[in-house]
Amino acid sequence: MKRGLVGFGGVRGVALDLGSARARVWSSERGLVLDAPTARRGRRLVSRGTVADVAGVVALVGAAVEDGRRDRLSAVVTTPVLSDDSHRADVRTVLAELGVGSVVMIDSVKAAAFGAGAxxxxxxxxxxxxxxxxxxxxxxxxxxxxxxxxxxxxxxxxxxxxxxxxxxxxxxxxxxxxxxxxxxxxxxxxxxxxxxxxxxxxxxxxxxxxxxxxxxxAPAPHTAAVRGAATALQATHRHPTGS
Missing domain, CATH: 3.30.420.40 (ATPase, nucleotide binding domain)
Structure with a gap:
């Protein structure tokens, strides 16, 4: 399993990219721990870049988010550019259901640029x-x-x-x-x-x-966004007052 960016600077957290085709989760301690389709039994859990099934997304990514001490975990989540408040609220609900304590959202295009090293x-x-x-x-x-x-x-x-x-x-x-x-x-x-x-x-x-x-x-363009979110996760811990 790919392990780039693992264990950087003592950061404990996860980066999530919830795409219409696939969901990806990157753990600061274990690397890429989930890369799975967001369609289940012919129904999309994420549709047009928005969460269509909160419970389904929680079930999909829950096993990839570390058990125990979740309230101490930070999460950086990509969101499509120009996302509305409703989508952001659904994303926060997903992370709240997982018990994650701190959430930062980042535009997916910006995350992808970071992940590409641009x-x-x-x-x-x-x-x-x-x-x-x-x-x-x-x-x-x-x-x-x-x-x-x-x-x-x-x-x-x-x-x-x-x-x-x-x-x-x-x-x-x-x-x-x-x-x-x-x-x-x-x-x-x-x-x-x-x-x-x-x-x-x-x-x-x-x-x-x-x-x-x-x-x-970009290099490995399909995973650039989650890699960039992991980079942003590191940055939020270095500079916690500026997300």
Whole structure:
């Protein structure tokens, strides 16, 4: 089992990435302890990036979260960009049911950039291609300053062309927004591709052609978000007053 980031700095906690296709849990002491489908008996526990079945998610990830002393555990959980209060409340309910004491939420695109080891100081465009969501975000100084999210993913299409068009339209909207100059700089720098869709070479090629910019998949793009959440977990313990 993969064990990168295990036992860093005495931190005790878990990082969670609850995707529409798979749930991943990373333990600070044991590494990646869960990488499982979020569909059970034909029903999704997580749908369009939101928790559809709180009890089902609790049952799925519960065994991966350490038994005992859970009230002392910290958790960093990824959430799709532009998530609403209802989804965040459901995530907190899941962690409360598991008895986890402290919860920090992080945009999945930001977590994926961290997990990819990208330089997030300057303008960076991150495109996250999921099973049921496509997210496009401009990250500057480690923060998401502008984003678009579409309820369309690779499970919904037969070819990659609809996804390419969705991303192209999202980038165009960002170009016409208040952060247009930074988007131009980010395009010159190159687009970071994350999520399961980044494993498909034809998407990388066609997105590069559509955007007229370099496009590169993150290393192990399907697990970049949970790795980034683990990095954020470490950061919250180093600097507990700034999540």
């Amino acid at each position: 330089d997030v100081a300057g303008p960076l465009l991150v495109v996250d291609l999921g099973a049921q969501l496509t997210e496009v975000a401009l990250v500057v100084g480690g923060a998401v300053v502008a984003a678009r999210r579409t309820a369309l993913g690779l499970d919904d299409v037969r070819t990659v062309f609809p996804i390419v068009e969705v991303v192209g339209e999202a980038v165009l909207e960002l170009l016409h927004g208040d952060c247009g100059a930074q988007v131009v700089d980010a395009l010159d720098r190159g687009v970071l591709l994350t999520g399961g869709g980044a494993l498909r070479p034809e998407l990388t090629y066609k997105l590069g052609h559509r955007l007229g910019a370099p496009v590169a998949p």
